[in-house]
Amino acid sequence: MFDIAFSELVVIGIVALLVIGPDKLPKIARTAGHLFGRAQRYVNDVKSDINRELRFEELQSLQDEIRQNTQQPASPQYKAGQIIRHDMEQTAPKYQVGQIIRHDLEQNDHAAEEHQRPTMMADYIDPAPLKQGAAN
Template sequence: MFDIGFTELMVIGVVALIVVGPERLPRVARTAGALLGRLQRYVADVKADINREVELEELRKMKDTVQQAASEFESSMNEDLRKAETDLNRSVAEAAGEAQPELSTEGPAETPTQTSAALDKPDRPDAQGAPR
């Protein structure tokens, strides 16, 4: 932080001893040390906050990238599904168009009610309700 050597510290100490006096010098030194400690903690907190903000910004960028990729994937899937739906509808329409003429060319089919009515009629008169 500061480029202060041992000789500069000695000069500062001697000047402080002369200006403050030997009685108050220990108290001033403690106060200066406490203030320097607070300053160092404050600088460390600011550095931590800046690092946290940088990490948050990186995470936001990553989140935006992932969201963009997800939306691109979703749009491509929707497009593929629409194509598949169109192809399926076209195939169903073609199959229905081919099946319609085949049904109209066939003769009338025997209905299930006609068949069941024929089965209900007995062929012999004695089988209609004769006791056994």
């Protein structure tokens, strides 16, 4: 904000030392530092509040725009479900669609059953009995 050089700060410090005196100068400098910190926090809070309000207004305008776009009817008078149903009926009759889906599910079930892995350790171990007391 302010463009103050180091030499200017030294001059201000010397004048403050002469006018205020060496006894009260540390206390006044500490108080000035606290006041300066409060002022900075206040300015930062105001800036963040302004930014928050701007973002809120942008979000509200975006929300209003989305509402307007969703309330306007689309150019075709069909809904998504009607379009999908129409496309399915065009590609295959109703009874065939169910049969195709059922057939695919059954094939997946059979394939899964064939490729099942053993889940217990006993399935990996040779069932032959172990010899007890065998000599080495």
